[in-house]
Amino acid sequence: MNPVKVGVLGLGTVGGGTVYILQHNAKEIARRAGRGIVVTHACAKEIKKNLPYDTDSIKITEQLDDVVTNPEIDIVVELIGGTTLAKEMVLKAIAHGKHVVTANKALIATCGNEIFAAAQEKGVMIAFEAAVAGGIPIIKAIREGLSANRIQWVAGIINGTSNFILTEMRDKGREFGDVLAEAQRLGYAEADPTFDIEGVDAAHKLTIIASIAFGIPLQFDKVYKEGITKITPEDVIYADTLGYRIKHLGITRWTDKGVELRVHPTFIPCRRLIANVDGVMNAVAVQADAVGQTLYYGAGAGATPTGSAVVADLIDVVRALTTDPENRVPHLAFQPDSLLSDLPILPIEEIETAYYLRMHALDKTGVLAQVATILSQHGISIEAVIQKEPTNKAASVPIVMLTHKVVEKHLNQAIAQIEALEGIEGQVARIRIETL
Amino acid sequence: MNPVKVGVLGLGTVGGGTVYILQHNAKEIARRAGRGIVVTHACAKEIKKNLPYDTDSIKITEQLDDVVTNPEIDIVVELIGGTTLAKEMVLKAIAHGKHVVTANKALIATCGNEIFAAAQEKGVMIAFEAAVAGGIPIIKAIREGLSANRIQWVAGIINGTSNFILTEMRDKGREFGDVLAEAQRLGYAEADPTFDIEGVDAAHKLTIIASIAFGIPLQFDKVYKEGITKITPEDVIYADTLGYRIKHLGITRWTDKGVELRVHPTFIPCRRLIANVDGVMNAVAVQADAVGQTLYYGAGAGATPTGSAVVADLIDVVRALTTDPENRVPHLAFQPDSLLSDLPILPIEEIETAYYLRMHALDKTGVLAQVATILSQHGISIEAVIQKEPTNKAASVPIVMLTHKVVEKHLNQAIAQIEALEGIEGQVARIRIETL
DSSP states (O other), rough: OOEEEEEEESSSHHHHEEEHHHHTTHHHHHHSSSSOOEEEEEEOOOOOOSSOOOOTSSSSSSOOHHHHHHHTOOOEOOOOOOHHHHHHHHHHHTTTTTTEOOOOHHHHHHHHHHHHHHHHHHHHOEGGGSSSTTSSOOHHIIITTTTOOOOOHHHHHHHHHHHHHHHHHHOOOOOHHHHHHHHOOOOOOSSSSSHHTHHHHEEEEEHHHHHHHHTTTOOOGEEEOOTTTTOOHHHHHHHHHHTEEEEEEEEEEEEEEEEEEEEEEEEEEEGGGGGGGOEEEEEEEEEETEEEEEEEEEEEHHHHHHHHHHHHHHHHHHGGGGSEEEEEGOOOSSSSGGOOOOOOBOOOHHHHHEEEEEEEEEHHHHHHHHHHHHHHHTTOOOOEEOOOOOOOOOOOEEEEEEOOOHHHHHHHHHHHHHHTSTTTTEEEEEEOOOOO | OOOOOEEEEEHHHHHHHHHHHHHHHHHHHHHHHHSEEEEEEEEEEEEOSSSOOOTSSEESOOOHOOOOTTOOSSSSEEEEESHHHHHHHHHHHHHHHOEEOOHEEEEEEEHHHHHHHHHHHTTOOOGGGGSSSTTTOHHIIIIOOOOOOEEEEEEEEHHHHHHHHHHHHHHHHHHHHHHHHHHHHHSSSSOOOHHHHHHHHHHHHHHHHHHHHHHHHOOOOOEEEOOOOOOOOOHHHHHHHTTTTEHHHHHHEETTTEEEEEEEEEEEEEEGGGOOTTTTTTEEEEETTTTEEEEEEEEEEHHHHHHHHHHHHHHHHEEEEGGGGSSSSSSSSGGGGGTTTTTOOOOOOGGGHHHEEEEEEEEEHHHHHHHHHHHTTTEEEEEEEEEOOOOOOOOEEEEEEEEEEEHHHHHHHHHHHHHTTTTTEEEEEEOOOOOO
């Protein structure tokens, strides 16, 4: 059979990785797919010298339209990034009957509903394995591997930069800002790291995970987002002392009242496998009714790990070319007409979890009793308390508590009262706890 | 669309789990697959009362042929087990144009080449996700999720019984035989546990993994098999002391000389994620050129975990019904005409690994020097040594060593010489080390 012709938009890190894999593993890929998959066109502003892949066989253009509307091309790989030009090009590719593979999590999370509708209309496929957790085939695992199950929750370390920073803070007792600066030097974090450290990137990925887990439309604007900027070395040490690790998780859970959709730092018992996923690595744990808990671990970013997911998608698309469009795996795992559009997304105030609380007391004996009384009045049970002797010079002494489960709005009320106490200095720090 | 009709051979643990899931999650499954999947016929000797699923809607028969040759049935689920009757029935189902889903690892590992050839001839699908690592979608991950990669090695905890026994031995300092008896009482281990504890079950699964990882025919008879029966509480303690865990692994690795295919207890550094997979759980680590290392964790056995894999396969088969047979995912991941039949499988003597060695010396000072000399003469470097003071009553003192990498036949020669030393009592125990 003739090779399938692919056009790539963007020859940066992931684009380069994708072309490299398609060339370097061409024989293995053809042995699997039954036919070759060849990049014939690519759109790039400039081509660097000494690339690890051959560009002579690729027609390089600066015009996106040369690829997107090119009748020779079967599949377009979108690696432009962002949600403006990328969206325009993906919709144009669809309109021209091209299948699209993308690694663009922001695009899928914010414009996916519109893109999938357009694709369905045209009978083309949009594949986006690379958009979540890089090289880990987590979209495939949830969408196909666990298709027998009612999924109960998914919790993932899905931002490598945040995980790298938290790991360094724990292993070396470093400050957040210090590690962030190093991560930027190493290229793990962008010059503008907001998307990573404020939880926006993780929220994009969680939006996609929740949709394919529960069969709901993509609802990025409803994700609760909290990053790791407020985590202190103190918190990291207390977590260890209490038998926990702090990880930045994306969590989505099916409840009777609606779907939880939240991204925030989380205490996890240190014996859980996911608590031991360190550095830039990603991992996603899935709890489902038939299979129980499964976990998927691997590199969440990088040229060839992300390229691995892009190329796997290309092979999947090639295989499904002859499949009746109605029988293909639906974009969001469930048939488009069966998505649950009315299912509420719970506001963070309605979510029930346990908490780690850290506060500074000026007068330790009386204050502890006052704090305990306030918590009790709001129906919040205390699971553990650490209160150390004050050091000589310190004006205040830290009090650390773990609570049992409580609805967040009740905790908020309690915290407001605690912060108003004369004996409490400053704000109460809180980190949600998940036993997973 | 009309529901797809399924006939199930065997309503035991996995058969029951499969029917339960198809009924209990019928709505979710139809939302995903776009049509219903219904068990209309089942073959069973007797039907118990108070089952958690409805049997009134299923035509129960004692005659396998009533299912296998039934023109009403689209897909046959084989859960008979074994390799005689099961093989006959699977081949008959294929001959009658049925697609087959099976959880039978022994059947696929030993008769898969013949079965897939028959299926290809008839244009039907054989799906076997449930045959390896129960509910973990590892076949799908390797065969489709990592299809861009050259896979370098796969190492898995793929026998839950062995992992349960090793975990208990470590956590509670118990003896092998004692834990085995308990595992049998708990139903984790069969009355005849040979397949589990001698590595046969793991070898079946490893055979399948190696084929889909490297594109080689199934070659069960070439797997090196070693079980956990010789592991002592002493070994477990030394492993801990040295920073390792003992796990029973199936390992397959691509080398320039051929493919390694081996099942044996293994020292793994305790910081590796897979070293922390405990109890009856399974996990498979895959090293591949583009994506690096990924890991897949979950329940390797049980009614609904295994049923989860069977039902996922059913959904996959339903989706591929309209796919041109040549474009379907090949049974062994690679196109049948591109399987590497000539690739040698390395005998265990040719494999290079590091080793843990434990021996008992009668006269510690001189013997250690003699042992070190013998190892050195065979080009074997020592990485670590533990030799403790003899207790008052002991006639001998244990010497424990970790070696650097060595080809196994050279180690065998050295061990033969060490065992012949007058100062060494009994045999030298050895466990292979993998850093993964």
